[in-house]
Amino acid sequence: METINIMLGGVGGQGLVLTTDVICKAALKAGYDVKSNDVIGLAQRGGMVWGSVRIGEKVHSPNIPVGKADIILGLEPLEAQRWEHLLNENSKIIANTKEIYPTQSLLEKQDYPSEEIAKFYERYDHYLSDFSADAKKLGNRKAANTVLLGVMAQFLPISTEIWKETLRENVPEKAIDVNMKAFDYGYESFKDKS
Amino acid sequence: MSNQEKMVLTGNQGIARGFYEAGGLLAASYPGSPTVEILDSIKEYEEVYSEFSTSEKVALEVAIGGSFAGVRSMASMKHVGVNIAADPLMTFTQTKTNGGFVLLSGDDPGMASSQNEQDNRIFGKFANMGILAPGDSQDAIDYTKAAFDISEKYHLPMMVNITSRVCHSRTPVVLGERKEVEPRVFEKDVQRYCMIPPHTNPLQHSMKDRIDKLKEFAYDSELNTLEEREGADTLVVTSALVYHNLKELELDVSIYKLGMIYPISPKKLQELSEKYQRIIVIEELMPMIETEIKMMGIECEGKKYFSFTGELHTEDIERGLKKAGVITDRNTTDAEPVESVKRTPLFCAGCPHRPIFDILKKIRKRVIGDIGCYSMAMFEPFQASDSIISMGATVGITKGMTKANALVGKSEPLVSVIGDGTMFHSGLPGFVNLLHQRNENDNMTFIILDNRTTAMTGGQATAASGNYTSADDMKVDIKTIIQAMGHENVQEVDQFDYEATKKVLTEETNKPGISFVIAKRPCALKFKIQENTFYVNPNVCIGCRNCIKTNCPPIRMKKYHNIDKLKSSIDPDMCAGCSVCAQVCPVDAIQPKGQHPDHSKKGSAKYKRQEYQKMNLNNDDKE
Structure with missing residues (x-):
């Protein structure tokens, strides 16, 4: 199997680190070598955060080379667009369209680049929704990232049983039900498209 | 491949696991990125005594005590923490180590979350320690265990030097069993433990002897691995994550991966230099390995092809090797990243720092900042932090600037801000020092941001946290401690009472003398504060942007249906309900959800914060 490279982009506080962790654990359960990276620190307070996961038979570096990302998992639109240089013509975008304005846009010094982001989506195979709103309908807005994982699951060689087992082991006990629903919802959402 | 017995850990979790498997019994740390999760993880092992100490110096001393008493002990800290711990470290390392001792240093090439980029491998050598450098989570486990074994066998303290990328990277590991180690005993031996001359004179030689013995150990140690390619005429010497990044390139070169990066075996390098035409060293930051090899009289190249700053990713390695031919x-x-709107970090919704810096911006005073979440006050829109150096430095710097200003006939009121964690870490000596050569004309205002936690590193306890939550046990009263020093003017404020706080800060910064203001609101993130949310009535909003200027994540200008001008808005999913925006609104357009006051009568719509979430300053709001 060719190594699969997943880039995650989000905003500090969105749960990117846990999402990265779940992907890694699921990949290992499925029998693959895996390495991930995520940047935390000063960026955890509403700043940009990102992570990379590489899944394959043998993975050396956790970093994704330019043009080699197969999937970008955008927890926020601007933070998905930021990593376009890692994509290639076959890459997929799975993104939460719920915009979180950075300081420069909150202060009206720079427009939030909604139009550029829409064009960015169009350049690639994309799977988009306001996953925060979807998760809220399912019972908890915080399960948005699990909906994203559900969407992504159909493109990865990891069974839904393994995904769900991993989620059960890694989300808070009282959030297990909503996460199961969120995963299923994501998994079914784009079935027709793919 | 079979992964039944494998699991995924971060490098930090790997260090914690390695400590546990090595039979470690005592661990101390001070929270700092990138290493904070090490002690967080160790806390889960019941057999182990662990603590977040009040500073890295204290943490190191606690670990020295553990080692003296004969048990395997570890102090973990970020790279700059070693600066604070350097005083006990440099003298302790002279002693013949009793219980195994490991100093874990988390370096930060590229400075993802640090104020400088110092290469602590240099520090390890300076302190006559052996240094191991893990490149993934399995290394983190194995090297930590090896470090304890080496420490006890050769009676020297070991450094495990890990970089931020390895700390946070997740890789598969195989777990081992914990080894129970027989504790050694502390026997009175003044020549061994009392570091005064003449005891210290022979120790200079014994430190050198220990390192010489480690050089022999390094010759065929399994920590160092040689991967030879047939026909290759170039040998790359490297370590840690750089090794894995290099492997991505699948080049026709032989690789000598150093698990122990100091000391290096001269005998081994001599042999290798006879076998290979070229030796190229690839390492991040300083030319440490390169210099060591050159000092053996062996030719090698390195930093002429690779950057002395930042990380060395696969692309950087490839570029350097092309330059090298x-x-x-x-x-x-x-990588040429996409040009897009930058996203700088900002205070969380409900953050108690927000009103303080909004006020400081409005009253236009110079602010000497410090290390913590409040460092972010330097960003737009507050720009209310004019210097940031190191933990606790604001206190001395504020005094020095004030005294210097007075010497040149300049009188400028200065504001110093410091968090509770930082104050306990290294602000208190500065506060005492303020009493020396006090001048009633000096105008200094010290604002202690007592949010009851070290917020930036994920909410660890401070020495005052026990006043507020039964989960923590230290209950130092900040006001009492400062008054006991002899400072008379100490006040507490609830900064969510915006006008009252503004009044205090305006008065204190305008009058000469030393003032202390303790801002008491807790961290919204750590204490999960969620009050009734607020909303904007767009028909009342005049678009003045006072609320926007508080830079709260949920507040932004919005186009409303049937209203021409942009009006403010609050995303209810993100609002924590702190009420600061409502208090800076001049027309009471911002109200708590569910309240719909009559705006037609002047004054009737005034939002009264007293009606809402008043905080008791008498510390009885315990969990």
Whole structure:
């Protein structure tokens, strides 16, 4: 199997680190070598955060080379667009369209680049929704990232049983039900498209 | 491949696991990125005594005590923490180590979350320690265990030097069993433990002897691995994550990966230099390995091809090796990130720092900042932090600037801000020092941001946290401690009472003398504060942007249906209900959800914060 490279982009506080962790654990359960990276620190307070996961038979570096990302998992639109240089013509975008304005846009010094982001989506195979709103309908807005994982699951060689087992082991006990629903919802959402 | 017995850990979790498997019994740390999760993880092991100490110096001393008493002990800290711990470290390392001792240093090439980029491998050598450098989570486990074994066998303290990328990277590991180690005993031996001359004179020689013995150990140690390619005439000497990044390139070079990066075996390098035409060293930051090899009289190259700053990713390695002529073509492309709107970090919704810096911006005073979440006050829109150096430095710097200003006939009121964690870490000596040569004309205002936690590193306890939550046990009263020093003017404020706080800060910064203001609101993130949310009535909003200027994540200008001008808005999913925006609104357009006051009568719509979430300053709001 060719190594699969997943880039995650989000905003500090969105749960990117846990999402990265779940992907890694699921990949290992499925029998693959895996390495991930995520940047935390000063960026955890509403700043940009990102992570990379590489899944394959043998993975050396956790970093994704330019043009080699197969999937970008955008927890926020601007933070998905930021990593376009890692994509290639076959890459997929799975993104939460719920915009979180950075300081420069909150202060009206720079427009939030909604139009550029829409064009960015169009350049690639994309799977988009306001996953925060979807998760809220399912019972908890915080399960948005699990909906994203559900969407992504159909493109990865990891069974839904393994995904769900991993989620059960890694989300808070009282959030297990909503996460199961969120995963299923994501998994079914784009079935027709793919 | 079978992964039944494998699991995924971060490098930090690997260090914690390695400590546990090594039979470690005592661990101390001070929270700092990138290493904070090490002690967080160790706390889960019941057999182990662990603590977040009040500073890295204290943490190191606690670990020295553990080692003296004969048990395997570890102090973990970020790279700059070693600066604070350097005083006990440099003298302790002279002693013949009793219980195994490991200093874990988390370096930060590229400075993802640090104020400088110092290379602590240099520090390890300076302190006559052996140094191991893990490159993934399995290394983190194995090297930590090896470090304890080496420490006890050769009676020297060991450094495990890990970089931020390895700390946070997740890789598969195989777990081992915990080894129970027989504790050694502390026997009175003044020549061994009392570091005064003449005891210290022979120790200079014994430290050198220990390192010489480690050089022999390094010759065929399994920590160092040689991967030889047939026909290769170039040998790359490297370590840690750089090794894995290099492996991505699948080059026709032999690789000597140093698990122990100091000391290096001269005998081994001599043999290798006879076998290879070229030796190229690839390492992040300083030319440490390169210099060591050159000092053996062996030719090698390194920093002439690779940057002395930042991380060395696969692309950087490939570029450097092309420059060196080792490869002729490149397969990777240098990253040119997309130009887009930057996203700087900002205070969380409900953050108690927000009103303080909004006020400081409005009253236009120079602010000498410090290390913590409040460092972010330097960003737009507050720009209310004019210097940030190191933990606790604001206190001395504020005094020095004030005294210097007075010497040149300049009188400028200065505001110093410091968090509770930082104050306990290294602000208190500065506060005492303020009493020396006090001048009633000096105008200094010290604001202690007592949010009851070290917020930036994920909410660890401070020495005052026990006043507020039964989960923590230290209950130092900040006001009492400062008054006991002899400072008379100490006040407490609830900064969510915006006008009252503004009044205090205006008065204190305008009058000469030393003032202390303790801002008491807790961290919204750590204490999960969620009050009734607020909303904007767009028909009342005049678009003045006072609320926007508080830079709260949920507040932004919005186009409303049937209203021409942009009006403010609050995302209810993100609002924590702190009420600061409502208090800075001049027309009471911002109200708590569910309240719909009559705006037609002047004054009737005034939002009264007293009606809402008043905080008791008498510390009885315990969980």
